[in-house]
Every structure is written in structure tokens, then in C-alpha cells.
Amino acid sequence: MAPKILFVLTSHNKLGNLHKPTGWYLPELAHPYHVLHEKTEITVASPKGGEAPLDPASIEAAKDDVSVNFLKNNEQVWKTTQKLDSFVGKANDFDAIFYVGGHGPMFDLVDNPTSQQLIREFWEAGKIVSAVCHAPAVFYDVKLSDGSLLVAGKEITAFTTEEEEQVGLKKVVPFVPEEALQKASGGKFVKASPWGEKVVVSGRLITGQNPASATGVGEAIAKALGI
Structure with missing residues (x-):
């Protein structure tokens, strides 16, 4: 039986206090989906369900x-x-x-408390927990059942x-993923040079x-699933 993966997309379409649209970033769904969809069963969720907003800037940027x-x-x-809360208790x-x-x-x-609960449930059920680009920030404050940070x-x-400074949005986001994860992980944040894999x-x-x-994240998920 094919492994099952829950993909999570944002439902948010406005960039902070700027009058600019945002959403999820095209290659960060397209590439992992390309790697995984023939070997796995993919279900897609978002906080509101229905159509998840695609960042128009990512359509311009992603010509591959x-x-x-x-x-x-x-x-x-x-x-x-599908609505994210419908997956609580289903890890x-x-x-x-x-x-x-x-x-x-x-x-x-x-x-998002629902998201944090889902991540905790998946982790404590022994499942793979993964994210790319801005999305690892969703892990920064996830607490496990014993109260420790994931x-x-x-x-x-x-x-x-x-990278956030180079795209000119450091002051627009609520916080910078690197700083929050560096603190939460206890100094374990690692990185390549800007825009490197x-x-x-x-x-x-x-x-x-x-x-x-x-693509590399998709391949790492596939390897972890043994497919």
C-alpha cells in the first residue's frame, strides 16, 4: 500500500500590512509533489479548506x-x-x-493551535514531520506532551x-524563521549561503x-518512507 502524506498549505493571502497578495510558494509545492505523487497518496489541507491562495510572485519567479x-x-x-482541523486525531x-x-x-x-496539535500528534505517533522555506517556522513553538519543544x-x-533581507520583507513578517528556530533548537540552526540548496x-x-x-526535501521524505 502506498504511504500517505498530509500536505499543508496556508489560507492567508495578504502580506502583513502591505497591500500585496501572498500565499504558498509555487515550486515548494510543485517539486515535492512531483517527486512524491506517483509513489504516495497525497491529501492536501489548509486552515480554511477550499482554495489555498497561490502567491502570484511565485508564478513569476518559477519558470522551471x-x-x-x-x-x-x-x-x-x-x-x-480539506480543512486542517478535520485531521486532528488522525495521525x-x-x-x-x-x-x-x-x-x-x-x-x-x-x-495556529490546530496546526501545533497536529504536528505534536504526528511526531508522537512516530511519523515524518517536514517543511520547506518559511514553513519550518510552524515548528518553532510546538510543544510535545512532556512540555518540551519539538x-x-x-x-x-x-x-x-x-534571504528575508534580500527580498525586502524582514520588517513585514511577524518574525524571522532563522531567529526563532535558532533559539528554539538551542543553536542548532544550519544553513547554506543565500539561495543555495x-x-x-x-x-x-x-x-x-x-x-x-x-526537490531535495521531497527526495528526503521519499527516502525516509523507503520508497
Whole structure:
């Protein structure tokens, strides 16, 4: 039987106090989906359910074949998401959970109690917990049943402070993923140079730094699933 993965997308479409749209980032869904969809059964969720907003800037930026083909042929993947809260208590129905990046998750997923509960349930059920780019920030404050932080003492990566400065949005996001995860992990944050590929596998915790790391995260999930 094919492994089952729960992909999580943001429902947030406005970039902080700017009058600019945001959402999830195209290659960070397209590439892991491309790697995994033929070998696994993928279910897609978002906080509000229904259509999850795609960051229009990511359509402009992502001209690679995988992203272009995904955009053209797979819109049902993000236009028909299920509500995130419907998966509480169902970690044993899945083998992994994966959070897609983009700036959107910084506003509706990082401090979302339902999301934090899901992550805890997946982790404590022995499942793979993964994310790319901004999305590893959703792990920064997840507490396990014993009160400890999920990421404490674990190597982890995410979109870096330098990368956030280069896109000019450091003052727009509620916090910078690198700073929050460096603190929560106890100094275990690791990174490549800006925009370089970096995938970190820390047991069942799999994270990627940026869009360039999206394929590698998908491949690391596949390897962890033994497929």
C-alpha cells in the first residue's frame, strides 16, 4: 500500500500590512509533489479548506518545467483542500506531514493551535514531520506532551534572515524563521549561503531552507518512507 502524506498549505493571502497578495510558494509545492505523487497518496489541507491562495510572485519567479506543468495541470491540488482541523486525531492514518512554504504560513500557521496539535500528534505517533522555506517556522513553538519543544536539540533549517533581507520583507513578517528556530533548537540552526540548496534530516524531522531545496526535501521524505 502506498504511504500517505498530509500536505499543508496556508489560507492567508495578504502580506502583513502591505497591500500585496501572498500565499504558498509555487515550486515548494510543485517539486515535492512531483517527486512524491506517483509513489504516495497525497491529501492536501489548509486552515480554511477550499482554495489555498497561490502567491502570484511565485508564478513569476518559477519558470522551471516542473512548476509550469504543475500550475497548468494540477490546480485541483490547491483549489480543493480539506480543512486542517478535520485531521486532528488522525495521525495514524498517515505516514508523514509536510508544510509548504511561502510567506502565508507566517501569518496563519506559525501560532495556529490546530496546526501545533497536529504536528505534536504526528511526531508522537512516530511519523515524518517536514517543511520547506518559511514553513519550518510552524515548528518553532510546538510543544510535545512532556512540555518540551519539538525542535529542541535538533538540527533544522528554514528561510534565512539574509534571504528575508534580500527580498525586502524582514520588517513585514511577524518574525524571522532563522531567529526563532535558532533559539528554539538551542543553536542548532544550519544553513547554506543565500539561495543555495540545504536539506536537513534530523531523525524524522526534515526541513529545507528555500525554494532551491524543495526537490531535495521531497527526495528526503521519499527516502525516509523507503520508497
